[in-house]
Amino acid sequence: MSWANRRKMLYGGGVIIFLIVIIGIPSFLFLYKSPTCFDGIKNQKELGIDKGGPCVLLNNSQVQNIAVLWSRSFEVIPGIYNAIAQVDNPNFSAGAINVPYSFKLFDKDSVLISERKGRTYISPNKIISVFEGGIKTGERIPARTLFEFLEEPKWERVDNPIEGLKVRSRKLNNQGVTPRVDAVIENKSFVDIFDIEVIITIFNARDVAIASSRTVIDMLPKQSSKPVTFTWPQKFSDPVSRIDIVPQAPFRK
Known part of the structure; x- marks a missing residue:
């Protein structure tokens, strides 16, 4: 290969390296985004999309099921009742906030009298009480009270429980x-x-x-x-x- 051809190759290689340094690397750094717990991608050893691994949100496989221990309603005055449920969360470091729930009061024939909806938090490793007061029932008398969560809790890691x-x-x-x-x-x-x-x-x-x-x-x-x-x-x-x-x-x- 002649010196002229070698010089052309060296010149061409230099131009390519220059373009990579000046354009390629800055473009890569501009376009590249580090993995986060909010990118909608399962990465960085997450167990689900943005759940588990280093993320605060937990995957369902990391938590045990919670249990509703009991629920009841009580007459305060005729036509007005309070309702309460107790829920056991066996997870030592997993809690949830803003969890929707429902109390339903039924008569002796299992006909719905009244429903009250609300939201609560679930603290880690505790039996929590959920309360709703002043539920109107008219002249009907509740015989059974049903408490249930309306959606799966969005569990998160809790490092500083109360x-x-x-x-x-x-x-x-x-x-x-x-x-x-x-x-x-x-x-x-x-x-x-x-x-x-x-x-x-x-x-x-x-x-x-x-x-x-x-x-x-x-x-x-x-x-x-x-x-x-x-x-x-x-x-x-x-x-x-x-x-x-x-x-x-x-x-x-």
Whole structure:
């Protein structure tokens, strides 16, 4: 090969390298997008699209099924009922927020009386209570209460679950007339806790729930306590054997 041809080849190769450096590499860097948990692609060792691996959202294969333990409704005054359900989440580090649910109240002939829909959170590794109050039933009497989630929870990894909410005391008064329960809720953690639901369930000697209610604490500072009171306008259907008070709050994301 003559020197002229070699010079042409060297010149052509130099031009190609120049174009790669000046145009190709910047174009690649501009067009290339690093994998993320929001790109709609199963990558970076994810178990599903944008789920599992390094992502906060979890794949369904990573969680155990939750269980609705029981659901009931209770007359507050004629034509007005409260409803409550208890749900067990056995997953130690998986929770869900904004999960839609439904309470359905049926009469003795399994005819629907009323339906109430709402949304709740599911905290990790806890039995949570879901409450709806003031459900109107007219002159019909509920005989069965059905609670169900309306869609699969969108599970996410929870690294900082809410801990430290305790019930320090509980006292029942006026059981035979207009019952009242006074209790003290403590925050034993080292962080302020917001949007605390405090749900109470009253049980008879057969350990059957006979009444429920709810109150809300907007914020409970760390290492502090606050009294709460629950009242009912008419006496319970049975003598009280057990009082269950559950303080719960949405987990921190």
